[in-house]
Amino acid sequence: MKCLSSFLVLGLGIVLAHGQGDPSAIKKIVEEGKYRSQVMATLKELTSKFGPRLTSSTNLERAQGWAMDQFKKYGCTNVHLDQWGEFPVGFDRGKKSFGRMTLPEKVDFEFTSPSWTEGTNGPLKGKAVKAPTTKEEFDAVKGKLKGAWVVYTEGNPPRPPMRPGAEITPEQKSRMELEEAIGKAGIAGKVTASRNELTITSGSWRLDLANLPTERRAMVRKSDMDKIAANLAAGKDVELEFNLDQKWVKQARPQYNVVAEIKGTEKPDEVVIVSGHFDSWDGPGSQGALDNGTGSCTALEAARILCATGVKPKRTIRFILWSGEEQGLFGSRGYVARHMDEMDKISAVLVDDGGTNYQGGYEGIESQKAIMEAAFAPVVDAFPGLSEVFRSRPQMPRGGGSDHASFNAVGVPGFFTIETGRSDYNYVHHTQHDKYEMAIPEYLVQSSTNHAVVAYNLACLDGLLPRGPKPEQTPDPSGVPGLDKLLQSKN
Numbered sequence: 438m439k440c441l442s443s444f445l446v447l448g449l450g451i452v453l454a455h456g457q458g459d460p461s462a463i464k465k466i467v468e469e470g471k472y473r474s475q476v477m478a479t480l481k482e483l484t485s486k487f488g489p490r491l492t493s494s495t496n497l498e499r500a501q502g503w504a505m506d507q508f509k510k511y512g513c514t515n516v517h518l519d520q521w522g523e524f525p526v527g528f529d530r531g532k533k534s535f536g537r538m539t540l541p542e543k544v545d546f547e548f549t550s551p552s553w554t555e556g557t558n559g560p561l562k563g564k565a566v567k568a569p570t571t572k573e574e575f576d577a578v579k580g581k582l583k584g585a586w587v588v589y590t591e592g593n594p595p596r597p598p599m600r601p602g603a604e605i606t607p608e609q610k611s612r613m614e615l616e617e618a619i620g621k622a623g624i625a626g627k628v629t630a631s632r633n634e635l636t637i638t639s640g641s642w643r644l645d646l647a648n649l650p651t652e653r654r655a656m657v658r659k660s661d662m663d664k665i666a667a668n669l670a671a672g673k674d675v676e677l678e679f680n681l682d683q684k685w686v687k688q689a690r691p692q693y694n695v696v697a698e699i700k701g702t703e704k705p706d707e708v709v710i711v712s713g714h715f716d717s718w719d720g721p722g723s724q725g726a727l728d729n730g731t732g733s734c735t736a737l738e739a740a741r742i743l744c745a746t747g748v749k750p751k752r753t754i755r756f757i758l759w760s761g762e763e764q765g766l767f768g769s770r771g772y773v774a775r776h777m778d779e780m781d782k783i784s785a786v787l788v789d790d791g792g793t794n795y796q797g798g799y800e801g802i803e804s805q806k807a808i809m810e811a812a813f814a815p816v817v818d819a820f821p822g823l824s825e826v827f828r829s830r831p832q833m834p835r836g837g838g839s840d841h842a843s844f845n846a847v848g849v850p851g852f853f854t855i856e857t858g859r860s861d862y863n864y865v866h867h868t869q870h871d872k873y874e875m876a877i878p879e880y881l882v883q884s885s886t887n888h889a890v891v892a893y894n895l896a897c898l899d900g901l902l903p904r905g906p907k908p909e910q911t912p913d914p915s916g917v918p919g920l921d922k923l924l925q926s927k928n
């Protein structure tokens with residue numbers, strides 16, 4: 438199928454300039470996406486086979502291999518891993534983590550533990566001891582700390598300053614010394630509380646392989662901590678048991694994005710990117726389903742739809758599954774830095790990373806408005822009730838919490854799809870609830886179809902999508918771990 442670059446009249450009666458895709462090809466794409474969708478089956482397979490996919494984990498590596506197989510199976514070409522950097526250490530979780538109170542009552546906890554921290558190497562029971570907050574309190578409980586789970590019933594321990602060399606107050610200093618003394622007292626680990634019923638997973642990977650931290654940490658829900666505190670306040674002996682099924686992979690680990698293509702027929706060196714980040718946080722319970730299994734699977738499904746219909750875009754449509762997003766958009770920042778000479782030929786970058794809601798449109802500049810509205814019009818027509826908007830703003834969004842920001846930083850139009858619908862993203866993302874069951878099928882069917890139609894239409898425009906002026910400063914990629922080395926070896 439060829440793209441038409443004349444004026445078209447679509448179902449909505451909008452007259453379109455700039456050229457868009459061939460209407461009969463668009464019809465095929467919509468039918469494949471809407472009536473023969475595989476997006477839920479793909480998400481099910483991803484989440485059940487691999488679970489969460491922390492950057493630097495074996496799960497992510499295996500899932501990336503699977504994603505490449507999917508792209509190949511669909512009929513994509515140039516399927517490969519594109520390295521963006523390296524993590525200093527790897528970290529894997531198993532599926533056997535649990536946490537509970539065993540005395541004086543039995544309570545199963547919902548909890549998490551930071552990524553890149555020490556595991557228990559099997560279930561580990563210990564008495565709960567209330568965390569001392571002064572030197573005097575420490576001296577009073579010193580004898581009870583060995584083998585104990587130290588519980589922070591009255592607020593979490595102070596964090597060390599983020600920047601090395603940052604100034605600290607004398608009070609902060611003595612609290613930090615106290616925390617260090619607790620850590621060195623042979624304890625089982627430290628147990629903190631979340632602010633509410635969500636346990637949010639995070640973690641710091643900036644570690645020295647020769648000197649990895651040995652402290653074990655668990656964070657329970659507020660309501661679980663309240664139960665521990667009530668029993669301690671009543672003078673009862675409290676016993677806790679945690680199995681932190683997690684371990685280091687003690688070697689530096691190269692990190693990659695997954696790339697696949699449908700080659701353009703007329704301008705193969707010009708590109709529309711369809712993408713989502715493939716990595717996730719990995720706390721107990723999470724499958725990385727909505728952050729961002731959904732956005733990865735809509736990109737995969739868009740590839741399947743476009744291949745299955747055999748449409749021929751004028752420009753190349755490139756599918757990219759980023760990694761390292763959760764730690765700082767590393768995959769996309771590394772990609773931009775390593776492919777800087779291609780940026781002038783990237784027409785647009787579509788990023789789906791807002792959970793399971795449907796693709797409700799885009800934010801960009803006024804000169805893109807008519808083109809983008811025309812690009813998604815057939816999808817609005819095909820999915821009644823799922824409307825889309827284009828919001829104009831004076832310039833492309835600067836910053837923003839996902840991979841589109843890496844492209845806008847160098848003047849390439851990056852779009853974070855406006856997520857619209859009934860799903861509550863904050864309940865799910867980075868929490869124990871990030872599971873397949875939370876996904877909303879009809880929204881993902883729309884999102885995949887929208888991705889495919891919009892990418893195809895943009896790939897068939899007369900020219901590249903209009904863009905704003907190039908930012909004066911190019912971003913500093915030095916925060917992306919291992920990227921320096923790659924850039925040097927390229928030169």
Ligand SMILES: [Zn+2]
Binds near residue numbers: 714728790
């Ligand atoms: Zn995300």
